[in-house]
Amino acid sequence: MATRTQILIPIGIAAIIIGAAGLISIPKDAKLEQTKFPMGIVKIDGVTLQVQIADTRPLQTRGLMFQEKMPYDQGMLFVFDGEAIRSMWMLNMQFALDVIWFDANGNVVYIQKDAQPCKSAIETATCTFTNGNNAKYVLEVTSGFVDMYDITENSKLEIISI
Template sequence: MIRILLSKTVLLLAVAGLVWSGNGPARAAERTTIEIASRTGVHLFSVEFVDNDKDRAQGLMYRKSLPEGQGMLFDFGREQDVAMWMKNTYIPLDMMFIRGDGRILRIAENTTPLSERIIASGGPVRAVLEVIGGTAQKLGIAPGDRVAHPMFRGR
């Protein structure tokens, strides 16, 4: 009986370790609100804000859904060329690559779930916003539109 209890405890700890180690669902990131000003108006999004390597590597992997009006904002701390992929990401996304001044440089629309194809920023960017696929087209969001968030202040 003790051996069975120990085995169950070890199994439970192993599963918990997968979640904590980043091999399972991510912990909840800080939530913040951003605005995107486009030709069709101002669009608000509630986003998870990630600004460290571990959370950026996890991103939206393993998620089965993403409600409209929500997303994830990746802060890279400084402008740089960025490459993303969709490995272990089950939902199509729009990736908006944002320069340090808050302007959208490029949008990769409706990215392919589970793909390991590299999606490049196309130039130096400070951040990437991921939202459910089709959002940019539906809302008329385009390169050159401005994203408002505290990380872009003073530019």
């Protein structure tokens, strides 16, 4: 029978390798602390939000990393080329988020409330959130937004300008 140490050492090594791979795979331009995102406006169930637009791979990888906070009337909208299963990670995040996945028609396909940031790069596997449904858009808002505005699976995203 394996000892506790014999089990924990390989798990620890695997966690370090996964975390390092995650950091190495971040594109160089996504690592810059001051990234300028295009801005847009969306509505969800009549609630208007000013959103940062992440519509390129480097901007999507960067996301809300290093931002200190975000008011409830703001968010980040990830715009992808087509519908697919999308994963969102919380590496270098400073605050918890509500994450809402939408199909190409703006219908909610999944909601993850109170997604907590990674405490370290080693935790990347535990602070990555995936929805099993195809999505074209993902909206990240400050944790509590979904409950505050009663956003549900019947909610609808309306893109005003992006």
